Amino acid sequence: MRIYHLKLVITGLLTFLAIVICFSLSAGQYDLGFMQVVAWGFHQLGIPVLNDLSITPQQEAVLLYIRAPRTVVGLLVGAGLAASGAVLQGLFSNPLADPGIIGVSSGATLGAVTAICLGINAVSMFGLPLFAFVGAITAVSLTIGLSARNGRIPVLTLLLAGVVVGMLFSAVTAALLTVMDDHKVQQYLFWTIGSLDYRRWEHVLMGVVPISMGIIIMLLMARHLNILALGEAEAKAVGMPVAKYRLILLAVAALTTASSVCISGSIGFVGLIIPHMMRILVGPNHRHLLPASILAGAVFLVFCDSIGRTILTNTEINVGIMTAVLGTPYFLFLLRKHTDLQ
Amino acid sequence: MKELLKVDNITTGYEDNKILTDISFSVNKGEFLGIIGKNGAGKSTLLKALRGFLPVKQGSIRLFDRELSEYQQWELAAKIAYLQQQIELTFDYTARDMVLAGRYPYMKWYEQPGEKDIEITEACMKYTGVLELADTPIRAMSGGQRQRVLLAKILAQQTPVLFLDEPAAGLDLFYQEEIFRFCQEMCSRGKTVIMVVHELNLAARYCSRVMLINNGNIIADDVPQSVLTDQLLTKAYGVDIRSLINPETGHADIFTVPTKLDANKQQLLDIIVGMDENGAEGNGES
Secondary structure (H helix, E strand, O other): OOOOOHHHHHHHHHHHHHHHHHHHHHOOOOOOOHHHHHHHHHHHOOOOOOHHHOOOHHHHHHHHHHHHHHHHHHHHHHHHHHHHHHHHHHHOOOOOOOHHHHOHHHHHHHHHHHHHHOOHHHHOOOHHHHHHHHHHHHHHHHHHHHHOEOOEOOHHHHHHHHHHHHHHHHHHHHHHHHHOOHHHHHHHHHHHHOOOOOOOHHHHHHHHHHHHHHHHHHHHOHHHHHHHOOOHHHHHHOOOOHHHHHHHHHHHHHHHHHHHHHHHOOOOOHHHHHHHHHHHHHOOOHHHHHHHHHHHHHHHHHHHHHHHHHOOOOOOOOHHHHHHHHHHHHHHHHHHHHHHHO | OOEEEEEEEEEEEEOOEEEEEEEEEEEEOOOEEEEEOOOOOOHHHHHHHHOOOOOEEEEEEEEOOEEHHHOOHHHHHOOEEEEOOOOOOOOOOEHHHHHHHOOHHHOOOOOOOOHHHHHHHHHHHHHOOOHHHOOOEHHHOOHHHHHHHHHHHHHHOOOOEEEEEOOOOOOOHHHHHHHHHHHHHHHHOOOEEEEEOOOHHHHHHHOOEEEEEEOOEEEEEEOHHHHOOHHHHHHHHOOOEEEEEOOOOOOEEEEEOOOOOOHHHHHHHHHHHOEOOOOOEOOOOO
16 A cells, blocks of 8 residues: 655645635635635735736625635534544544434434424524434433443444434434424434535634634544554553543544534545545554644535536535535445455 | 562453453563463463453462552553554554654653664664664564564563463464573563463473463463373363474473264265265266
């Protein structure tokens, strides 16, 4: 396996990030050129270049109040999901683990459905995210509670508990759906696909603190994650209190994912494929893998969202669909490669 | 000599299954203790109990004159390094990543590996001869190279005591002997080694002391020439074993005495290899 130099990968990702941000700010129904956005960016930094490409006040309003918050939400969610995915894959020593595996997604979905069912989302824009968050945390706590025994959290039990809790929450969700009005079911469907449409600065405010805190803690814990990924026996042999660190990392990954899901809806594949791709590029050392995954997750999600906005002329494709469309072929490829090895 | 580890009357095992009962012994600084016995005798269980991985139901284990249970996890990891029987890796960690794990007990939770850690890591890899392989994934290595990396890892832990659980299993003659020689060097520099061993000839040559375990009890514990005898080994392993002094090496050579197949086995073998009653080989066309 080729391990590329970390600095090269990070530099490349930062370049992509800048391009994708400008692309996302310029993509959409309202006409705003890519170079205009670049020029605007330079002017904001006080660099007087591309002076003939200034933008109108209307264009600036679209950029600042519609596209910028949407882009920032995309960056946060992409980074948060990818980092959580990398952490969970390391924690479970399983390259196919993703944030859905500990019940976060099904918990958030049940929370969201409850909010829609009770009509809370119509009362306040914070209602649904809050319910989704509470649902996600409840599901994860239940998963951990079910699997913890004598101060230990065995990985296999945790995986099984996650699956069972996921099934339970999905069943309750299904039950609620059968008694809901059609228009509410439609709202639910819209939420499950995951979208960055109509995201405002309020959404950014809701997510920015928990997601960035989560990411910072995960980065600080990268070294511990390396030890955990060597297996429980190996971790104990070098003196790590395994259960404690497992719990901390699970909680941080769950909170970060829940915060991401509650501002963007359920978005699949980012947490699964991004850490995978980055592991191929920079190796499994989490001190390299996490920063690379965070950047790549942000780039990938904002890229998918921008493509979804521009690929069709009169409508938008939700980002949740784009990540799945681009993610599925890769996932199948991985699955094949995985079975070939066995 | 200073008493470093003192085991007093311990009983231990898994859940309700007692594997070792009333075990007592002590180990001094600089000893190279080989634990031998047949499969399932309780050798690895003993090593795990001594490292604090298994609950001790009765008795006490004292390390450096302090109860094992009083140590913090990281404190224990700074006293005893442990090389496990086998390690399965999911990801392609490199030798460098693995050896650096040995420095874990010396870092606070928020600290990152510093220059000193890297210096020690590289010295250990150089000593065990894997520095050129530092950036190679462990999963791509041969069994011998892998074991050298793991030796470097337990060295990087800089502990006074080393535990090795069947470190030579599955290795060729060259690597097997290398591991024993390496442990002997460590002991001559004041470290203490306790190793679970199946290679009795190497134990005879390199260990300073051998402990023979049978059915969860210590049945002999002394210098190799007193433990590796026909009588004791035959009793412990349940097969006829001879131990002769090799004039080349001056150490015991241990081998089993071939036993004749009984009639029952002979018949079964006929079925397996496909001989008919007349003793002719069947060709499947009759």
